[in-house]
Amino acid sequence: SFSIKKEGAGQIAIVGVTNSGKSSLIKILTNVDTEIAGYPFTTQLPVVGMMPYEDLLIQLIELPAIFEHMNVKGGNGRQILSAIRNADAIILIVDISIDPLPQMNLILSELESANIRLNMRKLPVIITKTGSGGIVVIFQGKRIDSKRKDIVDLLLDRKIHNAIVKISDNCSSYDIIDALNYNIANINAIIVANKGDLDGSKENFRTLAKHYSKQFQILPISVSKNLGILNLKQEIFKHLDVLRVYSKEPGKGVSPKPIVLPKGAIVQDVAKHLHNRFLKNFKYAKITRQPTKSQVTKKQVGINYELQDRDIIQFYT
Structure with a gap:
């Protein structure tokens, strides 16, 4: 099945053309049993494995190879694209023992055809349709290019008569349309630039970097030589855009199991995760943070305090 329930700290889709090393990569990262062969399109169905990273498990999914016109042809193309859309982050694996540009062109064109965009800036506007009340525009940040009337006109042109438009920063009419x-x-x-140990790979890596280093972080690895794998695990975690928080109860130790939340999460999000009583009876929370190995800071904070990775939190009600 291509509908895969998310588990662990996040779901990562491994995407690439045939024989790029997807199966070898998921095997070395998760130790999952998967078929590795030299013939094309070995993987026909998703392969799922759990990658240990520090005190977390991250779900990796190896998907069947990208192929031309997969969004319109028969077969499993649309199912593959749907699984990619559902992922929290993506690894694009490229074989740099051969020319990387045709591989990237194929992958990106197929994703674009399915309205999957990679590493684009987060839109500074959120539009929520409502059942009544007209169009309400809330300016949360700086001055914007589009005036309120322009925004209303854009929505009315698309037959949207009731909505809340929240704007957090400078935005254009193109942002509204998106x-x-x-x-x-x-x-x-x-x-992930794979097969970096083979002849010609250095020149191909330079070509890849020249064309794509502004949009993507590019990590050279060799699965067969076990090179660059530890660094890759660290970057996978970073690109999930999550943080870990550890709860502490009075008279007890710190929970060894982290609460995983999106970056930007606040104390209120932890309270909701733990129990409604922490929200209902909230007085304050104490945060213990260790910015360096030799430095520990403690502070009393309110419900809207923004958290960082590895914060320890104790609620007082």
Whole structure:
């Protein structure tokens, strides 16, 4: 099945053309049993494995190879694209023992055809349709290019008569139009340049970097030589855009199991995760943070305090 329930700290899709090393990569990262062969399109169905990283498990999915016109042809093309859309982040694996540009062109064109965009900036506007109340525009940040009337006109042109438009920063009419396109998926992605131990790979890596280093972080690895794998694990975690928080109860130790939340999460999000009583009876929370090995800071904070990775939190009600 291509509908895979998310588990662990996040779901990462491994995407690439045939024989790029997808199966070898998921095997070395998760130790999952998967078929590795030299003939094309070995993987016909998703292969799922869990990658240990520090005190977390991250779900990796090896998907069947990208092929031309997969969004319109028969077969499993649309199912593959749907699984990619559902992922929290993407690894684009490229074989740099051969020319990387045709591989990248194929991958990106197929994703674009399915309205999957990679590493685009987060839109500064959120539009929520409502049942009544007209169009309400809330300016949360700086001055914007589009005036309120322009925004209302854009929505009315698309037969949207009731909505809340929240704007957090400078935005243009193009941002408004993109925000109205609910089919667009914007997903974090990294490029993994595989087979970096083979002849010609250095020149091909330079070519890849020349064309794509502004949009993507590019990580050179060799699965067969076990080179660059530890660094890759670290970058996979970073591109999930999550943080870990550890709860502490009075008279007890710190929970060894982290609560995983999106970056930008606040104390209120932890309270909701743990129990409603922490929200209902909230007085304050104490945060213990260790910015360096030799430094520990403690502070009393409110419900809207923004958290960082590895914060320890104790609630007082």
